[in-house]
Amino acid sequence: MRTTELPTAADQRRLPVPALLALATAVFITALTETLPAGVLPAMSADLGVSESAAGQSVTIYAIGTAATAIPLTAATAGWPRKRLLLSAMAGFAAANTVTAVSTSYPLTMAARFVAGVAAGLAWALLAGYARRLAPVPLQGKAIAIAMTGAPLALSLGVPAGTFLGKLLGWWVAFLIMTVLAVGVIAWIAAAVPDHPGQGRAERTPVLRALAVPGVVPVLFTTFVFVLAHTVLYTYIAPFLDRLGMGGSTDAVLLAFGIASLVGIWFTGAHIHRRLRTLTVASTLLVAAAAGVLAVTAGSPLLVHVAAVLWGLGWGGIPTLLQTAVGDAGAEHADAAQAMLVTLWNAAMASGGVVGGLLLDRFGSDTFPWTVLALMVPVLAVVTAARRHGFPAERATR
Structure with missing residues (x-):
């Protein structure tokens, strides 16, 4: 007969770092799989025999796959053990990135990217909640922050490294390396991450019912508008910098953004348990x-880099803040609320690409900073108003 040991007081003060780092690697794979085509687009489009704009739709189809399937798949797999579900998502990435690497057919590549987006829908809806369950309540914010570190690392280090390898060895090599990473993290998760049961039938509620829980809607609104604003500028940062005469500095600006994002997520992880509301307001203001600054920079390289640092500091902690907020607000419906957040996050990314493209074609890249500034106004208003539910002044400690 097997007995279960109760956690000691020391256990309640410790984080399961190996397990959380495995989840962070899974986040890294998820985020890098989404953004990697942007770094290898010219060579990828040439090998597939399509234009760069057509190859760029490999990012859009990924976001569509995530947005279209996150809610229904989360509902359909609610009863699955969490570890098996996460392993299935990582296996999906391994398969999709392998097909992307070896494919010479544009339709097949797009199908593989859609499958990768479906895997991402499962992973994003699962990872923050998984990290949360691995930690005692006072350390849950830090646990999510550690897991989410994979996202800014993918943007600041993964994409430049993938671009370099793509130029050196071929774009398809970068995707094969992603497959190797996915296989490695499957083994890591299997060895280091504890399992958690899914929901029993009696515990399950329709996904959309989480919308009726106070605080969920403000967090979801903030998610959509914040990510929309960020994506409009991030997706088209190259033409914006080119207009300023800084087209050759795109890598340096994004590196400054990425490093500042890491600082932002570290600071968020250190203070989120007591300062979730303050940090969200601060991120919006940053x-x-x-x-x-970008709106009035007049092409000053120094001011552009200052703006990139402010942007990274503000953006770095946002995934952790919003996923923690929706998890707190959703409570018993946390997985359903996370699925809706993932859906809106990816819908905002797809919308940001479209909106940014329209703005670029009709009004020029000068409009990007002003658009971001305008979108931050309703975000700040909603976060400020959601004092009791959504972004409370104090988080529950138990």
């Missing part, structure tokens, strides 16, 4: 300040 991104607004960055947009303001």
Whole structure:
């Protein structure tokens, strides 16, 4: 007969770091799989025999796959053990990236990217909640922050490294390396991450019922508008910098953004348990300040880099803040609320690409900072108003 040991007081003060780092690697794979085509687009389009804009739709189809399937798949797999579900998502990435690497057919590549987006829908809806369950309540914010570190690492280090390898060895090599990473993290998760049961039938509720829980809607609104604003500028940062005469500095600006994002997520992880509301307001103001600087920069390289740092500091902690907020607000419906957040996050990314493209074609890249600044106004209003539910002044400690 097997007995279960009760956690000691020391256990309640410790984080399961190996397990959380495995989840962070899974986040890294998820985020890098989404953004990697942007770094290898010319060579990828040439080998597939399509234009760069057509090859760029490999990012859009990924976001569509995530947005279209996150809610229904989360509902359909609610009863699955969490570990098996996460392993299935990582296996999906391994398969999709392998097909992307070896495919010479544009339709097949797009199908593989859609499958990768479906895997991402499962992973994003699962990872924050998984990290949360691995930690005692006072350390849950830090646990999510550690797991989410994979996202800014993918943007700041993964994409430049993938671009370099793509130029050196071929774009398809970068995707094969992603397959190797996925296989490695499957083994890591299997060895180091504890399992958690899915929901029994009696515990399950329709996904959309989480919308009726106070605080969920403000967090979801903030998610959509914040990510929309960020994506409009991030997706088209190259033409924006080119207009300023800084087209050759795109890598340096994004590196400054990425390093500042890491600082932002570290600071968020250290203070989120007591300061979730304050940090969300501060992140909104930092991104607004960055947009303001870019709007009046007049091509000053120093001011552009300052703006990139402010932008990264504000953006770095946002995934952790919003996923923690929706998890707190959703409570018993946390997985359903996370699925809706993932859906809106990816819908905002797809919308940001479309909106940014329309703005670029019709009005020019000068409009990007002003658009971001305008979108931050309703975000700040909603976060400020959601004092009791959504972004409370104090988080529950138990």
